[in-house]
Amino acid sequence: MAMLSVNGLAVSYGAIKAVKGISFDIDEGEIVTLIGANGAGKSTTLNTIAGLIKPDAGSIKFKGEELVGIKPHKIVERGLALCPEGRRVFTHMTVAENLDMGGYTRTDAENKETLEVVYEHFPRLKERINQVAGTLSGGEQQMLAMGRALMSRPKLLMLDEPSMGLAPILVDEIFEIIETLNKNGTTILLVEQNANMALKVAARGYVLETGKIVKTGTGAELLVDDDVRKAYLGG
């Protein structure tokens, strides 16, 4: 059984239909990516799974249980975390406080343990522990946002545009960390405009176009697919 299965999901903002009945699933241990242009509905899909937006129709089943209608903070407790687009770290709070907030649903003892794991993945956060998050560089903020999401000990981690606005060397670093996290047992749903990088690490991918899934396949298949190459990989 799939860990997450989305069926016929439709979401709109007022009169604008952002997601028009998409279905996809993720098995435990996989990296699955949703790729597509700006406005294809990728972030909307993630925000809906996280419970921030109510869908018009469709179901979202996580480990067999329906998520639609459940409050975002309850969804976090069930083991699903979203690292949002644009990082959205708490800029007036310190790195330590941001990580603290990430572990809000966990006990202090659990957080102490998880913190060690997060520092292992992101040693730079440990160096900046008392620094106010707003003064971190973009790459460091992305690491903080991911570390913060990990603090809730998610079974499924959703990453929304983790490479956005980062220098190429940092993009490589972030993707290496994504692969390591996955090897250590975290299932990952990755949304990216950097389709090339995303498809290289993903087991499977779905291509979204104006709210619909137009193509699916393994990462390797999509990487060499003519349409995908033309549309998203620069020929």
Place this chain on the structure above:
Amino acid sequence: MTFLTQVLNGLQLGSIYALVALGYTMVYGIILLLNFAHGDIIMVGAYISWIVMSQLGLSPALAIVLSIVGCAGLGVLIDKVAYQPLREAPRMSLLITAIGVSYFLENGAQLVFGADAKVVPEYFDLPNLSVGGVGLSANAIITIVVTAVSTVLLTILVQKTKLGKAMRAVSEDMGAARLMGINVNNTISFTFAVGSALAGIGAVLYSMAYSQATPTMGIMLGTKAFVAAVLGGIGSIPGAVIGGLLVGFAEVFVSAIGLSVWQDAVVFLLLIIVLVVRPTGILGRPMTEKV
């Protein structure tokens, strides 16, 4: 009256304004609402003390506890009933609702208790202290100490505890706070509870000083405290305290030099000057648009 007595009076009045301003600033900090019903919560607190002591003949200690708890409960109730349904609504709707709640409480109190002032009995029979020949009111000293302790506790709550950090997270980015697993509505309710409990403490201290409750007592008190919060920089806890003390001192010293008719005008003049010279207030953060 000596200078020292005036300083003490200024500190006493300023402390009460500071406590009330803290409530304004906390609620503004978390949901960007100028909660115009905040002053009226104090009025309700004063009436609770009056009911418990005068009408029921129960102990002042119980009156104090029930005033504080009652105000905290009322704050939460107002949030749940009036503001929570408007979380996603434009800020103007929220502001108008707050004004509506304020009128509701004032007129409700007038309906229930009548328009005339009720005398709140003395909580404690306190002697005036005399230090080196200068008379010091025990009420003033209690007020100042209670305010100082409340401010310190509030600062610890907001800076160090899990709930306090959640309050700051919600105030900065509600959506991101939700993604952390923070129950945003409960966190906001908690903020109202704390802010209104401070108003309850303010109600008790105010009743100690002025011994009366009227349905409209919260208007001027609330407005002055609001001025104090803006003066100090709305959203800032130390700012609210500084603003409160400034307003208190301004009033007392204007009266002391024989211009007591002008004391309200001076407070509002102070506000106008600050808004012109430094619109974010003394300790306010410059406004940055969220993107």
